[in-house]
Amino acid sequence: MNVTSIENTTNGKTAPTATATAPDTTAPATTAKKPKTVTVPELIIDGGSSRTKYYLEKITGSYQSVCRKFTKSQELPTGYLGVFKIGDNGYAVGDSALSLSGGDLEEGYANDNKIKLLNVWIVGALCTHPSFLFKRIKKAGKGNGVIKIDLKIALLSLSSHRKKEIEKAFSNLKFEFDERFFEINVTSYNLYPEGYGAACAAKKHIKENGGKDIKFHVLDLGGGTLTHTPYSNQNGVPRASNQNSVSGAGVVSITEFFAKEASKGDTGGNIYHFSRIKDALESSTVDNESLEYSAEIVLGDSTHDLGDRLKSGLESWSREIIGVRELLRDIRQILRKNERVYLTGGGFKIAAIQAFIKGYLDSELVTVLDNPDTVNITGLD
Known part of the structure; x- marks a missing residue:
């Protein structure tokens, strides 16, 4: 308010000063609200031949790279993780694909399915995530409207540069899950070579330990392949070159060799089922002192x-x-040049495999990255 003082001089006498208050026409100051920053979630997906791994909203998950396709006439159970519809066809991925019957079963490593079924693997990741879609269903409330979601995507291990086919997969991300319809708008995407997340973690490890290595190597043992990738450690980000993959030499292959050895000689009439052999491998240990292997x-x-x-x-x-024999010999030669080698991939989560490879390479320059089964995707975060 504006205040004005008025002095009364009537009859030559000065009257007490009166104070009049004039209306204030000045608009009150307001603080401008900052616009809300909308963060677009990013799905990091590692499309392996054996397992499809993903990282979304700080949650890591995976499912076996298998899907079962159903025709329009076949009914699907609702409320199951990994079960959804694209168009008229129903799909189930991972454990749901293996537990349901009927339809046609497809595997990730067969018939170029990594690319042909890319939209299925992406939707499968969203539908096996324990909360991503359910949170958006809750926010949307009741109704039959399409729930639209903006999403960034990072793809690893596709072993492909067929961008047109990859972009085509992004155009078909409309699906039905838990009796609700969804439409994904891919705002951006990036393609990374196999093991790139591990390379980022390796670079961080070198920096934290005061190293100045200009070159390092990543050895990635997945379900289906064994891959060696050299990286340049200059110019801020790791740069890959001359990737060497041995297809069919992953953990599945190791399990088969283990099963073959287990069946030799007198087994006392016991039949070792492949699934039990696989479980024994995954829970195997090696004694640090005696170096004896145990697989119960x-x-x-x-x-x-x-x-x-x-x-x-x-x-x-x-x-x-x-391919495995020559690749491991190459790695031993690399170590003689004092270049670091980082081990990653689900295979190196298994104690016996980790001990065997480290023992074979026999060098202090060999490091198993933390959480080797997931660092390929979490390392990009």
């Missing part, structure tokens, strides 16, 4: 330790697959 398998009321058979299987795998 439960048969009826008894437990058999197949540790010696597992070690023989690993030796056969590294010797009989020519």
Whole structure:
């Protein structure tokens, strides 16, 4: 308010000063509200031949790279993770694909399915995430409207530069899940070479330890392949070159060699099912002092330790697959040039495999990255 003082001089006498208040026409100052920053979520997806791994909203997940396709006439259960519809066709991925019957089963490594079914693998990741779609269903409330979602995508391990086919997959991200319709708008996407997230983690490890390596290497053992990638450690970001992959030399192959060794000799009439052999491999251990391998398998009321058979299987795998044999020899030669090698991939989460490879390479320059089964995707965050 504006205040004005008025002095009354009537009759030559000065009257008490009166104070009049005039209306204030000045608009009150207002603080401008900052516009809300909208963060577009990013789906990082590693499309491996054996498993499809993803990282979204700080949650890591994976499912076996298999899908089952159903026709329009076949009904699908609702509320299941990994079960959805694209157009008239129903799909189930991972465990849901293996547990349901009917339809046509497709595997990630077969018939160029990494690219042909890319839209299915992406939608499968969204539909197996424990909360991403459910949060948006809750926010949208009741109704039949399409829930539209903006999404950034980072793709790894596609082993492909067929951008037109990849972009075509992005144009078909309309699907139905849990009786609600969704439409994904891909605002941007990036393609990264296999193991790139691990390379970012390796670069960080070198920096934290005061290293000045201008070159390092990533050895990635996945479900289906063994891959060696050299990286330049200059100019701020890792740059890959001369990637060497041995297809069919991943953990599945190691399991097969283990199964073959386990069935040799007198097994006492026991039949070792492949799934049990796989479980024994994944839970295997190696004693740090005696270096003895242990791989226990439960048969009826008894437990058999197949540790010696597992070690023989690993030796056969590294010797009989020519690509593996030559690649590991190349890595040993690289280590003699004092270049670091980082181990990553789900295979190196298994204690026996990790111990075998580290023992074979026999160098302090070999490092297993933390969380080797997921660092390929979390390393990009």
